[in-house]
Amino acid sequence: MRLRAFIFDLDGTLIDSVEAHVKSWITSFEYVGYSNVSEDNVRKLIGLSGMDIVKILLGDDGLRMYSLIRRVKNKVFFREIREGNVELYPCAPELLAYLKSRGKLLGLASSTPNYLLIQILEIFNIMDYFDVIVGGDEVRNGKPHPDIFIRAFSKLGVDPREGSVVGDTYYDIMPANRIGAFSILVLHDSGNSLSHTPTSTADETLPKLKVRSLCELLEILKELRN
Known part of the structure; x- marks a missing residue:
């Protein structure tokens, strides 16, 4: 299979930021008076949009304060x-540079708002x-809906x-599989087994390729070239 394009997630994939996001959300929730939200409950939602995280954890009352929560969260x-x-993460720049050198198109698809993505990148x-x-x-529907990946491939x-x-x-994996993309799960030696998978068919959540790190993915891609 010849892949023409690679779409990357950002948080937890290219940058080691999950714990910083957890801390930021917890701090912002405490700022508006919600001190009973556990880190574990936040952690398993990282990857969803901010509004979805707030709605799930704080309900409609939280959504009414979303702008303030978001400002505090971003600051932290x-x-x-x-x-x-x-x-x-190790090998992130090297992997991106290698793919570009091979003529691949690269996209980033993240639940983070675009104006923040640009600053982080x-x-x-x-x-x-x-x-x-x-x-x-x-996009109207955030992950795990496939809209964000459909838009990235379309652009x-x-x-x-072919991507x-x-x-x-x-x-990331479930929407990728739903649109027929080749899904790659990066574990970063965390032992991540998609334990927070919701009710769905098994095939939807199984990656086509599972790697321990971006360094391993880079080596695999180089070997496939030979």
Whole structure:
């Protein structure tokens, strides 16, 4: 199979940011008076849109305060970046550079709003690798609906069946499989077994390829070339 394009998730896939997001959400919830939300409950929702996270955890009352919650959350998250608590995963730039050198089209599809994505990519100096960037604010239905990946492939002019989605949770794998893309799950040595998978058919949540790290994925791609 010749893959023309690769669509990457960001958080937990290219950057080690999940714990920073958890801390940011917890802090923002406490700021508006919700101190009983557990880190585990937040952690298993990372990958969904911010509005979906707030709706699930705080309900309609939380949604009415979403703008304030989001502002506090963003402030805390970027502080975590400045303090060095968010880093690129090993081999992330090398993998992106290799794919570009092979003439592949690259996209980023993240639940994070586009205006924040651009700032994050510029901070980590990987913005220029991507041909398209699709944030969660560009689609009506967030992950695990496939809309964000459909839009990314459409902007690249590539049929999803000729592309791959690279992510770290079922929020990436399930929609990738639904649109016929080649799904790649990156574990980052976490032992992630998609344990937070909702009720669905087994095939929808099984990745076509599972790797321990971006470094392993890079080596596999190089071997396939030979």
